Amino acid sequence: xxxxxxxxxxxxxxxxxxxxxxxxxxxxxxxxxxxxxxxxxxxxxxxxxxxxxxxxxxxxxxxxxxxxxxxxxxxxxxxxxxxxxxxxxxxxxxxxxxxxxxxxxxxxxxxxxxxxxxxxxxxxxxxxxxxxxxxxxxxxxxxxxxxxxxxxxxxxxxxxxxxxxxxxxxxxxxxxxxxxxxxxxxxxxxxxxxxxx
Amino acid sequence: xxxxxxxxxxxxxxxxxxxxxxxxxxxxxxxxxxxxxxxxxxxxxxxxxxxxxxxxxxxxxxxxxxxxxxxxxxxxxxxxxxxxxxxxxxxxxxxxxxxxxxxxxxxxxxxxxxxxxxxxxxxxxxxxxxxxxxxxxxxxxxxxxxxxxxxxxxxxxxxxxxxxxxxxxxxxxxxxxxxxxxxxxxxxxxxxxxxxxxxxxxxxxxx
Numbered sequence: 001x002x003x004x005x006x007x008x009x010x011x012x013x014x015x016x017x018x019x020x021x022x023x024x025x026x027x028x029x030x031x032x033x034x035x036x037x038x039x040x041x042x043x044x045x046x047x048x049x050x051x052x053x054x055x056x057x058x059x060x061x062x063x064x065x066x067x068x069x070x071x072x073x074x075x076x077x078x079x080x081x082x083x084x085x086x087x088x089x090x091x092x093x094x095x096x097x098x099x100x101x102x103x104x105x106x107x108x109x110x111x112x113x114x115x116x117x118x119x120x121x122x123x124x125x126x127x128x129x130x131x132x133x134x135x136x137x138x139x140x141x142x143x144x145x146x147x148x149x150x151x152x153x154x155x156x157x158x159x160x161x162x163x164x165x166x167x168x169x170x171x172x173x174x175x176x177x178x179x180x181x182x183x184x185x186x187x188x189x190x191x192x193x194x195x196x197x
Numbered sequence: 198x199x200x201x202x203x204x205x206x207x208x209x210x211x212x213x214x215x216x217x218x219x220x221x222x223x224x225x226x227x228x229x230x231x232x233x234x235x236x237x238x239x240x241x242x243x244x245x246x247x248x249x250x251x252x253x254x255x256x257x258x259x260x261x262x263x264x265x266x267x268x269x270x271x272x273x274x275x276x277x278x279x280x281x282x283x284x285x286x287x288x289x290x291x292x293x294x295x296x297x298x299x300x301x302x303x304x305x306x307x308x309x310x311x312x313x314x315x316x317x318x319x320x321x322x323x324x325x326x327x328x329x330x331x332x333x334x335x336x337x338x339x340x341x342x343x344x345x346x347x348x349x350x351x352x353x354x355x356x357x358x359x360x361x362x363x364x365x366x367x368x369x370x371x372x373x374x375x376x377x378x379x380x381x382x383x384x385x386x387x388x389x390x391x392x393x394x395x396x397x398x399x400x401x402x403x404x
């Protein structure tokens with residue numbers, strides 16, 4: 001594959017064949033607790049996508065320009081989580097200041113995002129797989145969109161399930177996990193379409 | 198006497214009625230991914246237990262000096278420090294495992310169960326009690342995941358801990374080691390556990 005196309009391939013792979021939620025189990029907590037309403041899940045999904053794309057790129061810069069030259073790679077966990085927390089805080093303040101409507105739509109989800117495993121997970125994957133800056137950005141963006149698709153599909157199915165009769169022991173988290181399993185099986189149908197190492 | 202009773206109660210609650218996985222549905226993010234092999238799961242569970250117990254203890258020691266406005270930041274720092282210890286010791290003593298686990302060791306930081314126990318328990322209780330609570334939550338969390346890993350590895354590859362158990366007559370259920378298998382196994386486990394508890398509660402209300 002040519003150098004130019006590699007980021008694009010990574011982008012689509014992150015959405016379909018290597019979905020961060022359905023194949024890597026990242027971001028499960030908020031996925032299970034917030035996916036009851038379609039609108040709120042869309043809001044959270046968009047916020048996650050935005051934060052993922054920006055923090056993955058930001059963490060790449062910090063890791064390769066600061067941590068590697070000073071041989072401080074082992075500090076990456078602390079540094080990444082601080083950058084993510086600080087960025088989320090900053091976004092919250094900017095949105096609150098300039099756009100009241102957006103703040104009420106997204107604001108309540110922002111604190112939840114800091115502890116979303118998908119955000120830190122994407123940054124750690126990008127280091128292990130040794131992506132370039134551009135690829136990292138597209139990987140973060142793709143992962144976010146993949147997460148958005150998964151949580152919206154889940155919310156749609158769960159809204160329908162309100163009228164269904166579910167065995168009492170399986171109600172709630174149990175049925176959500178069964179649905180996630182079926183969705184993961186559906187996404188397995190994409191495997192092999194894009195090959196990235 | 199009362200203190201000993203309290204300790205016992207703190208220890209037993211997370212194993213059954215307050216189990217972090219199938220009652221509170223916390224912290225499955227980072228560990229479900231490695232449950233396709235028993236050995237990997239064991240290492241991850243030990244890592245989580247170590248982090249959980251020691252960060253609960255540390256934060257409980259300093260709980261009176263943490264300003265409540267920045268307590269999330271302080272908690273994250275302490276947790277991350279312990280995770281780094283787990284990460285670099287794995288890298289030094291068990292490099293193959295470290296490679297296989299990839300980013301999942303680092304993701305113990307964002308495992309909701311660690312932060313959850315610290316917020317809910319360690320910040321209000323004494324260090325020893327918090328240490329017991331952290332340890333017990335780790336065990337309650339670990340045994341569920343080990344049971345899931347046991348079935349996934351046995352049915353998926355016919356082996357346990359890397360050793361072939363089932364003979365050549367066994368057809369591998371390869372779906373079990375793939376992502377959907379993890380979701381289904383956890384759902385089945387939650388189902389069985391909830392049915393059991395629902396029955397128990399009904400009996401209690403009858404009497």
